[in-house]
Amino acid sequence: MSRGTGSDVVIIGAGVAGCATAYYLAKEGVKATIIERDSVGAHASGFALGAINPLGGVGIPEPLGPLSLESYRLHTELAKTLPQESGVDTEFQLRNALMVAYSQEEAQAMQAHLPWQQAQDGFRVEWESGEEIVAMEPHLAPGIVGGVVMRRVGMVSPYRFNLALLQAAERHGAVLRHGRVVGFRYQNNRIQAVQLEREEVPCHAVVVAMGPWSADASAWLGMDIPVTPLKGQILHLRIGGPGLSYISWGHSYAVTKPDGLVWVGTTEERAGYDESPSAAGRQAIMEPVLKALPYLADAEVVRQTACLRPVTADGLPILGKAPGKEGVVVATGGGRKGIHLGPVMGRIAADLVVHGKTKFDIAALSPGRTVTPAQIAASESDPFRF
Ligand SMILES: Cc1cc2nc3c(=O)[nH]c(=O)nc-3n(C[C@H](O)[C@H](O)[C@H](O)COP(=O)(O)OP(=O)(O)OC[C@H]3O[C@@H](n4cnc5c(N)ncnc54)[C@H](O)[C@@H]3O)c2cc1C
Incomplete structure (x- = not known):
């Protein structure tokens, strides 16, 4: 061209x-x-x-x-x-990411990726025990087998x-x-x-x-x-106290964003081009979130969004x-x-x-x-x- x-x-x-x-x-x-x-x-x-x-x-x-x-x-x-x-603050941040395993299978799958991850310049990627992960993020419920801690993961709005x-x-x-x-x-x-x-x-x-x-x-x-649409939903929660690092497990995640709200997700739904937030989506998100982060039971749901990933x-x-x-x-x-x-x-x-x-x-x-x-x-x- x-x-x-x-x-x-x-x-x-x-x-x-x-x-x-x-x-x-x-x-x-x-x-x-x-x-x-x-x-x-x-x-x-x-x-x-x-x-x-x-x-x-x-x-x-x-x-x-x-x-x-x-x-x-x-x-x-x-x-x-x-x-x-542009004149727009993109709210770019470098954050700690905790990827948490609740079973030995999950732990092994995560550990298999460690050699490549640890070989990449500019990041610090370490395997930590469940106790160490909870010490880093005390809101997490016990029962964690271990997890990967990645430093310098990015986050934008x-x-x-x-x-x-x-x-x-x-x-x-x-x-x-x-x-x-x-x-x-x-x-x-x-x-x-x-x-x-x-x-x-x-x-x-x-x-x-x-x-x-x-x-x-x-x-x-x-x-x-x-390319097909894969619907995903997110809840934005208001709760007092210090913010959360970026925590992920299974299909779930939680992180405090610069707006001060804890964003939790997500769903993976084959729902055609439907982009409407749903009660079922909200429940599917909150169930694992409350198991991992029970303190969020007191949170106020400020917003619920839904959108479509373009997947192949x-x-x-x-x-x-x-x-x-x-x-x-x-x-x-x-x-x-x-x-x-x-x-x-x-x-x-x-x-x-x-x-x-x-x-x-x-x-x-x-x-x-x-x-x-x-x-x-x-x-x-x-x-x-x-
Ligand atoms: C819940 C959820 C969480 C996510 N979190 C992350 C994340 O943390 N990190 C990450 O990297 N990605 C994340 N994603 C994925 C990411 O959002 C998408 O992959 C990305 O936004 C796709 O961008 P796009 O520009 O390809 O498509 P879109 O954002 O869908 O933009 C396509 C645009 O094309 C326009 N368009 C379509 N047809 C026409 C037409 N005929 N004429 C004119 N305009 C048209 C549409 O109106 C639309 O505005 C997430 C997705 C979901 C659902």
Whole structure:
């Protein structure tokens, strides 16, 4: 793809993936037009937890480890520059993360990851006994077998981070416009325009960053974009006393965020595109939370949110040029780690638009890749699929 000018690069979706792409394009002097049918951060990118943990998750360390570490590095860089570039405080923090095991099986699964985690520069990762974990976080109920303590895990306020990327990109000439994309127009398989409901926007390059709705682009690309929504809910609790470190166990987590509230989660629900918080979700979150942190029984529920992770069958993002088309890049499928992976996905999508290639190895993420049943099973059984 050749270098774009003006607004001839269109990005669909103003979530973290789309806004990070616009930001890195702006850094290259390319002023993209972002087309969003709702508003910035209106979906998962505005309502996630905001943990930036590069050392665990589906596909880590192989094949996603290098990109995960690079995205963490980009986050730490952005933490210094983005507030000034955008005027938005992203509330980036480096926190201690306690990953707690309640059974020997969980403990063994966590310990298997330790050698790689401990080999990464810049983090301190240690195995601690149950007593030591409770000493660090006295609100935790007894019964813990042990746990991993990771120092320097990142945390952002996702909505602020998303907004900051957009505003910094806008200051460099990117434009956000409202609209729902319904199709693409090609000439000899080269993108010519993005079609909205009542008009079209001419472009020479387009980036599909539509989160779980990226599947809608399958018809426009003539190939399957196998992304599906995985609903997750979070409760924001008010309780007095000192704040909690970032504690996670099973599918659950709890952490005091800069708003002073304890955010607890989460659920993993196959509920189509339904984004409504539910009583069942609230109960599913609170049951394990109260077992682990009984003092939260006195907390006031201030807010309950729900949003949709864009997940793929093998748990890896879909990132690369759309095969058989000229000028189309796909950047989606951040799954449970889309806030964390957003910067590297945006960096790579921008590379592909501007230079037609990237220095990063994205072979395992290519659109149109074949996913084997073994890869699906590995992704679904990964105990660290947070
Ligand atoms: C409960 C929960 C907690 C999470 N916690 C974390 C966490 O701690 N750390 C982490 O790294 N990740 C976390 N995630 C995952 C993260 O939120 C997502 O992976 C990420 O936000 C996805 O970003 P996105 O930009 O790809 O998609 P989205 O945020 O969904 O953005 C896509 C955008 O595209 C727009 N769009 C769609 N179709 C069209 C169209 N046809 N025309 C125009 N616009 C369109 C949508 O309106 C939307 O705004 C969490 C997710 C959930 C549900």
